[in-house]
Amino acid sequence: MKFNIGVIAGDGIGPEITDEAWKVLLKVGQVYGHEFVRTDILMGGCSIDACGEPLTQEAIDTAKAQDAVLMGSIGGNTSTSPWYKLPPEKRPEAGLLKIRKELGLFANLRPAYLYPQLAEACPLRSEVAKEGFDMLIMRELTGGLYFGDRYTKEVDGLMTAVDTLSYNETEIRRIAKRAFDVALKRRKKVTSVDKANVLDSSRLWRKITEEVAKDYPEVELSHMLVDNAAMQLVKDPAQFDVILTENMFGDILSDEASMVTGSIGMLASASLNESKFGLYEPSGGSAPDIAGQGIANPLATILSAAMMLRFSFDLDKEADAIEDAVRALLDDGIRTGDILPQSGDLTGITQVGTSGMGDAVCDRI
Numbered sequence: 001m002k003f004n005i006g007v008i009a010g011d012g013i014g015p016e017i018t019d020e021a022w023k024v025l026l027k028v029g030q031v032y033g034h035e036f037v038r039t040d041i042l043m044g045g046c047s048i049d050a051c052g053e054p055l056t057q058e059a060i061d062t063a064k065a066q067d068a069v070l071m072g073s074i075g076g077n078t079s080t081s082p083w084y085k086l087p088p089e090k091r092p093e094a095g096l097l098k099i100r101k102e103l104g105l106f107a108n109l110r111p112a113y114l115y116p117q118l119a120e121a122c123p124l125r126s127e128v129a130k131e132g133f134d135m136l137i138m139r140e141l142t143g144g145l146y147f148g149d150r151y152t153k154e155v156d157g158l159m160t161a162v163d164t165l166s167y168n169e170t171e172i173r174r175i176a177k178r179a180f181d182v183a184l185k186r187r188k189k190v191t192s193v194d195k196a197n198v199l200d201s202s203r204l205w206r207k208i209t210e211e212v213a214k215d216y217p218e219v220e221l222s223h224m225l226v227d228n229a230a231m232q233l234v235k236d237p238a239q240f241d242v243i244l245t246e247n248m249f250g251d252i253l254s255d256e257a258s259m260v261t262g263s264i265g266m267l268a269s270a271s272l273n274e275s276k277f278g279l280y281e282p283s284g285g286s287a288p289d290i291a292g293q294g295i296a297n298p299l300a301t302i303l304s305a306a307m308m309l310r311f312s313f314d315l316d317k318e319a320d321a322i323e324d325a326v327r328a329l330l331d332d333g334i335r336t337g338d339i340l341p342q343s344g345d346l347t348g349i350t351q352v353g354t355s356g357m358g359d360a361v362c363d364r365i
């Protein structure tokens with residue numbers, strides 16, 4: 001079959017890691033007889049440099065015309081890059097928020113899984129790490145604080161900044177349904193994370209989530225306050241199956257979840273709309289400090305490409321092939337620098353760079 005894929009390489013390590021994911025897709029195409037057609041799309045700092053804005057209308061239209069979009073990462077060093085001297089709506093991140101909104105990508109799936117082979121890279125105590133964990137964060141992506149009214153102005157002689165956290169019941173219901181649907185295919189547990197002891201938006205979140213739960217009697221729903229969830233993620237990550245949460249909490253908890261897997265370089269993500277369309281990107285950032293050195297871990301992007309095959313193209317067998325290849329290379333001791341054993345014992349370990357890791361995946365497909 002033929003699939004059109006928009007590729008947003010972006011900034012920092014983005015181009016390096018997307019090239020490896022593309023290499024893997026081409027290998028999958030060759031082995032399983034599919035044609036993947038690549039159309040590059042500018043977004044982020046590179047788009048600011050080329051077009052004066054982080055995401056042009058042309059880029060949005062091109063993205064919409066694809067079957068799916070694969071993204072690397074956008075943004076630069078917020079203290080030193082000239083991009084961060086621009087007004088907020090002209091900065092790289094504004095492009096990402098705009099594409100999420102324009103494409104209606106309200107459901108952000110971030111699976112965090114501890115590969116047994118990487119237990120040694122996990123910063124948690126070994127008693128905790130040895131239990132393993134396999135969770136999926138279902139983060140609402142087009143509402144909440146990220147998209148509410150915001151302004152900074154003088155009030156009573158004092159500079160005052162306001163951000164608004166708002167959710168309506170439709171926004172909550174549709175993401176809750178996604179969480180329950182995916183839980184049905186997993187261990188049938190949803191932990192809804194909120195701050196219902198303080199926030200009205202969280203109290204509505206709880207109420208609607210409970211309503212949705214009535215349609216899923218097989219799934220067990222529990223609620224957890226976000227501060228407690230942050231603690232439980234490092235204390236006992238094995239308790240979680242699907243974590244359902246709003247935009248900002250999901251942003252924070254997903255970075256935390258990724259780090260307990262050993263490295264943010266392992267965490268894939270899918271941002272989906274109501275249909276099969278999705279934007280697939282690693283959960284990590286553009287890592288400007290290591291950009292261009294050929295040492296970034298491309299596995300999160302490669303695993304995001306696998307999610308694209310599964311969710312947007314219904315190519316389960318091909319997605320399995322990529323995920324199996326990743327497990328196999330970890331078994332074979334292949335590691336980028338970020339996932340080396342913390343003990344420093346490198347017996348049986350081969351350290352590779354970005355392209356070496358891409359090759360290692362291709363060789364096993």
Ligand code: IPM
Nearest residue numbers: 074075093096097251254283
């Ligand atoms: C993420 C990122 C983005 C977010 C930034 C770059 C705007 O941190 O995808 O988690 O906060 O959503």
Ligand code: MG
Nearest residue numbers: 251252255283
């Ligand atoms: Mg984030």
